[in-house]
Amino acid sequence: MSIFNTIYDVIVVGGGHAGSEAAAASANMGARTLLITMNLQNIAQMSCNPAMGGIAKGQIIREIDALGGYSAIVTDNSAIQFKMLNKSKGPAMWSPRAQSDRMLFSQSWREILETTPNVDFYQDSVIGLLFDNQKIIGVKTALGPQINGKSVILTAGTFLNGLIHIGDKSFGGGRAGERSSTGITEDLNHQGFESGRMKTGTPPRVDGRSLDYSKMEEQPGDKITHSFSFLETKPLKKQRSCYLTHTNEKVHALLREGFDRSPMFNGRIQSTGPRYCPSIEDKIDRFSTKDRHQIFVEPEGWNTVETYVNGFSTSLPEDVQDKAIRLIPGFEKVKFFRYGYAIEYDYFPPTQLKHSLETKLIDNLFFAGQINGTTGYEEAAAQGLMAGINAALKTQNKPPFVLKRNQAYIGVLIDDLITKGTDEPYRMFTSRAEYRTLLRQDNADIRLTPLGHELGLASEQRLVKMKAKKKKTANLIKFLKETSVTKAEINPILETKGLSKINQSLKLYKVAARPQLCFKDFKNIESLQNFLTTEKIDNTILEQAEIHLKYSGYIEKEKSNADKLNRLENVIIPQNFNYEKVRSLSYEAKEKLTKIQPTTISQATRISGVSPSDISVLLVYMGR
Ligand SMILES: Cc1cc2nc3c(=O)[nH]c(=O)nc-3n(C[C@H](O)[C@H](O)[C@H](O)COP(=O)(O)OP(=O)(O)OC[C@H]3O[C@@H](n4cnc5c(N)ncnc54)[C@H](O)[C@@H]3O)c2cc1C
Structure with missing residues (x-):
């Protein structure tokens, strides 16, 4: 049958990071899915940095994987370098990051989608939405046909009325070389949705052959690489290095000369950009006492000379970019592939959404990704996955799937967005998660794979693997608790570490729990080595046990705090609750609660302007 x-x-509009995860999830859950995107050659295009993961973002990718999404597998398929960041800090902070081959990343996503049953594809631009009262029923496309759907997920990224700026030039576009998208914002505004403008920017891409790497510092990947996916994806056998160089005062002086022609400073760009990903002109302006900034020179793939100049995001005029970059060591003879630019686009304040990412105003309409005011592939992919799951569940008349803040970074992300909203591009940080010792990258499978499996997304193979990991870790901990180590065995180790010796035998787990020691130090403890060999204990299990032994105090404390919060999570606020009736609530609380319509008392506590006394008033009113 024709798609028309x-x-x-489920109709997914946009084949970026959010759209790809959304289409795969809804199709894998049995929903007949159509992916409409402006250009099928650009599926899951990395618009900016060719890298996935990093601090807090790496955790999100592992969570997507644990639930049965694909971003981790695609990252492993296309990685050219791997690093575990923050290894010197506690395990709550460890974050995997990979450089990807940009073209391979997109190709791998396309292969996955093409082999997913239930996904149809159509290349066109959606220019409007079809409604029946307060319900979405389909989309209008630029070439003419209307397409019907029971639910629609909008993942239009930076394309809605996108406006690109380079120096004093501005032109419509969703991304370099691609048209912007018009019609959707206007239709939604007409339905009563509030929209706003945000901006982001990207650095120049240059020809790697024109750079002098001898003037830069090599940044190789980790010696021991990991993979992102909990499934067995192929480990990286070789890697490509990145390089580090710095700007200097001469570069800054030259860039400053162009400020009067910068759309950032002459008032042409009014919207807010990502605070934590500032442009080079922003950095020079805001941190004027710093005489240099880091520039990471990153290859865009295995078989390309195209190179990403990380740290030099700019929308200054081409001639200024050209002259200034040449003053950076290693860039003297640089040849440009393309100039950096900034882009302004429409977004929809996410407080207009429910936890399921369905809009409050229009039934069966879901938003995911940059359209919700976020920035980053990982944040977009996570929302796409959740919107895909929930759109499929909605068509199957099943209740929504919502992750709590103590279950996943994805839960924190969505709860922050819909409860607090955002007026600048939102990116994830570990500091946003109050239970970050629980939400580690290493245990995402234990936290989420059972849930993903129940949804029909995470495979049986994933579940079996996760259960085996859990069991082996428990067995190892039991062994450590039951087995003693003699002073003759342990004292030589303590001595080499400069620690005080012991006078009597100790249980192994007490020794292993010491922060200065790790399993690598116990090579000569025969009983332990025999156990590891017979039970086939690998590094993943050792790491799990080590985290358990060293951090169990923190983990238990966070669990107990989370349990307390869950009690408030269970106090449900009825739909369309009339806060005006509750006389003792402050005026501000009434206004904010009415706007956000929290579903639980716990969510109400996180709304800015709602004070603890407002919460007490609500609890009393509800008989608690
Ligand atoms: C210039 C630039 C700089 C960026 N810099 C950073 C950065 O420094 N750090 C960072 O973390 N992130 C950055 N990003 C953001 C990052 O690219 C996005 O967060 C991420 O790609 C968002 O994913 P998404 O799926 O929401 O949208 P996108 O990846 O943008 O995908 C949107 C998709 O929707 C399609 N589409 C749009 N409208 C329609 C329509 N009407 N009909 C059919 N298809 C449509 C598009 O063709 C595209 O395939 C930058 C993005 C850009 C463009």
């Missing part, structure tokens, strides 16, 4: 005669369960 089909009523799809």
Whole structure:
């Protein structure tokens, strides 16, 4: 049957990071899915940095994987370098990061989607939405046909009325070389949605052959690489290095000369950009006492000379970019592939959404990704996955799937967005998660794979693997608790570490719990080595046990705090609750609660302007 005669369960608009995860999830959950995107050659295009993961973002990718999404597998398929960041800090902070081959990343996503049953594809631009009262029923496309769907997920990224700026030039575009998208914002505004403008920017791409790497510092990947996916993806056998160089005062002086022609400073760009990903002109302006900034020179793939100049995001005029970059060591003879630019685009304040990412105003309409005011592939992919799951569940008349703040970074992300909203591009940080010792990258499978499996997303193979990991870790901990180590065995180790010796035998777990020691130090403890060999204990299990032994105090404390919060999570606020009736609530609380419509008392506590006394008033009113 033609796609124009089909009523799809789920129509996904946009094949970026959010759209790809959304289409895969809804299709894998049995929903008949159509992915409409402006250019099928650009599926999951990395618009900016060709890298996935990093601090807090790496945790999100592992969570997506644990639930049965694909971003981790695609990252492993296309990685050219791997690093575990923050290894010197506690395990709550360890974050995997990979450089990807940009083209391979996109190709790998396309292969996955093409082999996913239930996904149809159509290349066109959606220019409007079809409504029946307060419900979405399909989309209008630029080439003419209307397509019917029971639910629609909008993942239009930076494309809605996108406006690109380079120096004093501005032109419509969703990304370099691609058209912007018009019509959707206007239709949504007409339905009563509030929209706003945000901006982001990207650095120049240059020809790696024109750079002098001898003037830069090599940044190789980790010697021992890991993979992102909990499934067995192929480990990286070789890697490509990145390089580090710095700007200097001469570069800054030259860039400053162009400020009067910068859209950032002459008032042409009014919207807010990502605070934590500032442009080079922003950095020079805001941190004027710093005489240099880091520039990471990153290859864009295995078989390309195209190179990403990380740290030099700019929308200054081309001639200024050209002259200034040449003053950076190693860039003297640089040849440009393309100039850096900034882009302004429409977003929809996410307080207009429910936890399921369905809009409050229009039934069966979901938003995911940059359209919700976030920035980053990982944040987008996570929302795409959740919107895909929830759109599929909605068409199956099943309750929504919502992750709590103590279950996943994805839960924190969505709860922050819909409860607090955002007026600048939102990116994830470990500091946003109050239970970050629980939400580690290493245990994402233990936290989430059972849930993903129940949804029909995470495979049986994932579940079996996760259960085996859990069991082996428990067995190892039991062994450590039951087995003693003699002073003759342990004292030589303590001595080499400069620690005080012991006078009597000790249980192994007490020794292993010491922060200065790790399993690598116990090579000569025969009983332990025999156990590890017979039970086939690998590094993943050793790491799990080590985290358990060293951090169990923190973990238990966070669990107990989370349990307390869960009690408030269970106090449900009825839909469309009339806060005006509750006389003792402050005026500000009434206004904010009415706007956000929290579903639980716990969510109400996180709304800015709602004070603890407002919460007490609500609890009393509800008989608690
Ligand atoms: C210039 C630039 C700089 C960036 N810099 C950073 C950065 O420094 N750090 C960072 O973390 N992130 C950055 N990003 C953001 C990052 O690219 C996004 O967060 C991420 O790609 C968002 O994913 P998404 O799926 O929401 O949207 P996108 O990846 O943008 O995908 C949107 C998709 O929707 C399609 N589409 C749009 N409208 C329609 C329509 N009407 N009909 C059909 N298809 C449509 C597009 O063709 C595209 O395939 C930058 C993005 C850009 C463009």
